[in-house]
Amino acid sequence: MLPNLSLYIQSFDATNQEIGWVMASFALGLLGMRPKMAKLTDDIGRKPAMLIGIVVIAIAPLLYLSVQAIPSVILALPILGWSVKSSVVLLAMTRAFHGISIAAFATAYSAAIADMAPIKSRGELIGYMSLASPLGLAFGPAIGGYLEGNFTLAFLAMTALGSIGILCVLAIKEPERPSFDSQEDVAIPKKKRSSSYGAFWSLLFTPPIRVPALILFMVGIAFGSMVAFVPLHTRQLGVPINIGLIYTVSAIASFSIRFLSGKASDQLGRGRFISMGLACYTLAMFTLWLSDSPQMFLLAGAFQGAGSGTLIPIIAALMADRSKPSERGLTFGLCLTGFDLGIALAGPIMGGIADVGSYSLVFALSGCMTLIGLLIFITTSSKDLSHSIRFALNGGRDVYAVK
Template identity: 50%
Template sequence: MKLLKTLSPKLQHDLLVLFAAGLLFWSGLAALLPTLPLYIQDAGGTSQDIGIVMGAFAVGLLASRPSLATLADRRGRKIVLLIGIAAVAIAPLGYLLTDSIPLLIAIRAFHGISISAFALAYTALVVDLSPVEHRGELIGYMSLVNPLGLALGPAMGGFLQEWVGYEPMFLAAAALGGLGWICTARIQEPESVHPLDPSSAQPSGQFWQMLGSPRIRIPATVLLLIGLAFGTLSTFVPLFIKEVGVNLNVGLFYTAAAIASFGIRIVAGRASDRYGRGPFITLSLVFYTTAMMLLWQANSAASFLLAGAIQGAGSGTLIPMISALMADRSHANERGKVFGLCMVGFDVGIAIAGPIAGAIATQTGYKNVFGLTAGLAFLSLIVFLTLSSKSLGHSFQFATGRGEDVYAIK
């Protein structure tokens, strides 16, 4: 935390306002995690319906990703932040007004614009403001909004739904988004942080072509596999706990994940500036694999909470480290597109996880679904260890902290 004291007062203020906006964003978004699947079920939805509705989030995310990434590079980060936080404020009101499955699919797709916009622009702006030699550390500190929001939001949403029902819960989530929009509107993006002249930006048609670059392709593949695991977890953990018959408030599962995510981010970012991003990405994938295996065998409140904590440690390491890795591998005027493209893998994973896992769960139950996700997480570890650099040897050395990132821009 000593790093923050070395920054100018204005920069400290801007980062504080940005942090508050991020915290409200993730709290409002995460408030629906333990409750929306149950809401869909109570509306008469089947397991497959629940998977389709929840997966539609990533459809909106994917559809808006190219244009929003380009907008962030051409027009600056703030306008994209405002778009994202507006979606978080509006979507809960849409859920409140209908229990029609087709309409819920459409609203969920609109909701997906939120992460596509806010998370991308938030990370890009943090990197823009970060001293290069302390990039990982500052990303780690500023990314704490994610675990804090994932601790506060689900706990609030779960308890409100249990105590007073769905309507107050949806209204509270919308209110958090509205407060976040007010904070975001106060962010002053320095002129020096704005991208280069719009005419210098790449045409939007080249967005997808960049995905073939080796600096982006393998991180995106890793995130695809983890996105499949995370999409299954975020959609079906509430229903799995209910199926097993464990007496556990689902919000506490996400709280356990958030606490672990918070703790590991404080140390991982700073350490990665010294030891490299590779070993921490590897560690995160080990955490994910272990968490999915524990969920596969979970049959008590303690086992679910332990799995949640380990998954939180994996998530709290992986996303900030991938963000820092992509910052290392990109120029400032392409950063929005590079971040956006890399996260496409995660988006696709979430998009297809719900329908696929829902179809499997209908036939075999939720338990076997988590056995499958354990295999996917382990596959992501193998991919990173063997393909993250220009050769097998370089990949293993980079992934274990014994070699440099050959794709980093000096």
């Protein structure tokens, strides 16, 4: 879907900013449903939440297609001086609905894997189990690239894959959650845990969660910009490349590095690998900024894949380290809220910048954001500057880890 969606939105005569708003609406669905899905994951179970997510994945492509069957009209807001096509509004609503899929599935899946992972090899197992994501990104966008312009076939293929996913989720068993006894030095303070979901957003600013969430916010901006504007950028430059190949190269790099990074983080510490992931994301965005050939775009995809393959599973392991089994849906949901918000803001803000500037400027600014994220992580990832530097660069211990 990734190679086709922004082009599909453009086919409704949407501007760059409107394309950005539609793409960002995905994160609005994520943000709105993340607290509810986190609570569902912890209170009712991992499997029900995963089932909700995969059902949405199967339904959403059909809703995208249905928009083209509805006559488009101009909707005006005279007081604000705004006007927008009804088709763009419907696409944004569908995109927001689509966001529920990740709010439900990704939170529950991450919690389920953490439940099954032994503490000493948690990073390794999370790394292996997250290999499914780059596999999907390897095959899906590549197929989508070959189907570029054939939106009906591309979206129907997505629905078919979602239907297969529903059967797979129905076949699994709810994972058992390990018992857990600890002292009071737990990631989320006891007072706040007692009303965790009523204080969902305030917990976002607790020391164990705020820095991972902030750096994922920076990465979300970069990722959102890449997904929304790389297809349009290559078309504008006239670069002869199948967009799906960029995502395939990214997925291969992500797949390859996950074999090493998870196990290594168990032995050498999470911090240095998170720093490496942020550095790779920064290189990816700056490479996109300078890209003017297929080779450069593919190199950017490789850097992005290496960054994603290192950063996302290691932060998942870090959040598992910092939470009890009964809190993992909450903790993962809180941390990933930063990523959601970054994607939400990337579309409209970077779309506006693209309208008045260029796509290259969008990627340069995205690279600056991830570089700032790296500096923030190095200096504030632990209780003080010296501990932060040791944790981020030298394998120092995580002072917020649950004992």
